[in-house]
Amino acid sequence: MNPLREDLHALAEQAPAVDLAAQAVRGARRRRATRLAVAIAAATCLVAGGGTVLLQQLRPEPPIVLTPPETTVSPLPSEGVEPIEQAYRPECRTTACAKNAWRLVTRDGDTYELTAAPETGPLAVTADGRRLAYYSSKQRTIVVRDLASGKTWKSPLKQPAEDFSRSAEHTLRLSPSGLRFIVSSWGGRREPNKLVDVERGTVSDLPRGWWPVSVSDGSGPVVLVKPYENSSQVQVLGHDPITIPDFTYDYSALAPDGRTLTRLGQTYDPNRRPMVQLDGSIVVFDPMRGGRETRVPISGIPEGLQPSGLGGWLNSTEVTVVATPESPRGPKPTVYAMDVRTGKTRELFALRNYGKTLVPGLVH
Amino acid sequence: MDRYEGFHEFVRTRQQSLMRTAYLLTGNAHLAEDLLQTVLTRVASHWAKLAKGGNPEAYARKALVNQTISWRKRKRIELSEAELPEFAASGQPHDEATVRRIALLHALARLTPKQRALIVLRFYEDRTEHETAQLLGVSVGTVKSQTHYALSKLRALVPQEVYR
Numbered sequence: 001m002n003p004l005r006e007d008l009h010a011l012a013e014q015a016p017a018v019d020l021a022a023q024a025v026r027g028a029r030r031r032r033a034t035r036l037a038v039a040i041a042a043a044t045c046l047v048a049g050g051g052t053v054l055l056q057q058l059r060p061e062p063p064i065v066l067t068p069p070e071t072t073v074s075p076l077p078s079e080g081v082e083p084i085e086q087a088y089r090p091e092c093r094t095t096a097c098a099k100n101a102w103r104l105v106t107r108d109g110d111t112y113e114l115t116a117a118p119e120t121g122p123l124a125v126t127a128d129g130r131r132l133a134y135y136s137s138k139q140r141t142i143v144v145r146d147l148a149s150g151k152t153w154k155s156p157l158k159q160p161a162e163d164f165s166r167s168a169e170h171t172l173r174l175s176p177s178g179l180r181f182i183v184s185s186w187g188g189r190r191e192p193n194k195l196v197d198v199e200r201g202t203v204s205d206l207p208r209g210w211w212p213v214s215v216s217d218g219s220g221p222v223v224l225v226k227p228y229e230n231s232s233q234v235q236v237l238g239h240d241p242i243t244i245p246d247f248t249y250d251y252s253a254l255a256p257d258g259r260t261l262t263r264l265g266q267t268y269d270p271n272r273r274p275m276v277q278l279d280g281s282i283v284v285f286d287p288m289r290g291g292r293e294t295r296v297p298i299s300g301i302p303e304g305l306q307p308s309g310l311g312g313w314l315n316s317t318e319v320t321v322v323a324t325p326e327s328p329r330g331p332k333p334t335v336y337a338m339d340v341r342t343g344k345t346r347e348l349f350a351l352r353n354y355g356k357t358l359v360p361g362l363v364h
Numbered sequence: 365m366d367r368y369e370g371f372h373e374f375v376r377t378r379q380q381s382l383m384r385t386a387y388l389l390t391g392n393a394h395l396a397e398d399l400l401q402t403v404l405t406r407v408a409s410h411w412a413k414l415a416k417g418g419n420p421e422a423y424a425r426k427a428l429v430n431q432t433i434s435w436r437k438r439k440r441i442e443l444s445e446a447e448l449p450e451f452a453a454s455g456q457p458h459d460e461a462t463v464r465r466i467a468l469l470h471a472l473a474r475l476t477p478k479q480r481a482l483i484v485l486r487f488y489e490d491r492t493e494h495e496t497a498q499l500l501g502v503s504v505g506t507v508k509s510q511t512h513y514a515l516s517k518l519r520a521l522v523p524q525e526v527y528r
Contacts, residue, residue, distance in 0.1 A: 015387035021375035028408035
């Protein structure tokens, strides 16, 4: 056996002993029960529908033709576009639609197709929905575009398309104005982690291995994190990192006060599966000083949905929360505004859930 | 008849072997357990069909690989950067193999999920290039080139440069 095989076998022996049969059967039973419930509901609808048809035959009325809802999609105009509420890339299970472009849904309900962004490159929208940033393979750089005025800014950093190839992972994190951002990718041949200011035309290197969470405008704070096995380090650039007791990527952007960050609360229990679970709370902490954390239970999110991501701030106390269904057949994923002092939420909008979805400002 | 008849026996005999693969694919005991738990739930859901004429183990292994690749971000765990203590619990200095394996664990964490899966399938499970290509849903040419690339990366990251 060569050393690599030998070492892989030795490492594999460190895997802990498990006994997962009972949990797997419980999980399968839950899935089956959900499927059956949905089938019964569908059958009930069919029966009810059939009854309606019979009544209509007995009492003839002008036929009502129901057509399935259809989305009118036009190419993204060069200017005069309302702020974006959400973006999605239609689900695709065949090669025929593999090149499906991103669709942008504005707050007043128009849907546009963004053909300028390549299928594998990053796309990001500022938290206010007014500016868009994407990789242009033609210009070999990130382009920021103001949707209302049509004005564009080109990143001074030239990047080959391979930085965003399918084998690499990438993140494009925008400041509130979109004119300052972090672009990082890893897993490919190059692993850039750069802070770019398109207004000043500057590019600076960020430390390797740190994942971008938040970037402010001008020369404001930049927040990076580095997860370890059971903890994470959080660093506001220029300050010493602090350590938090969770392995997580679920952070919000930095609050407008510049010293408050939040993350989704989680629990660790070796007797539960999975051992780490989101606990429906939000943890408010100071990323510069660390110290005391405040844990606030999130309320007002309906059963079947679970807070699963955080994003930008709407004002000094409200942060956006994305809640996703606990099972694939659950309610539609929905975006809420949450008051970090009380945990109370108010619904903003439901996501279309037609495939890969992007929420402006979401930290993901 | 119990819908899950035979499933408990399958899990009892195969879970540790699957867990070892899951551990190599994730590099973390908690994630490995979550990964295997997810996959076994799926196996249990399809158990009636798999037990009749399917191959539950092949299905589970393929699901392990696919699931770990789709858990892309979760895999970006940094291993502790703490230095290895100068002496092992026995009071003896760590042997060369232990130091090399820790370096390998760190190096595996730097690969993409797909490259990591390639290394595990080719050099831990001893799969052929053809089998690996089928499991990952890529061409044999991609398996060859990506294996070469992943090995080069491992060699560069493991200071002892032993993986020739």
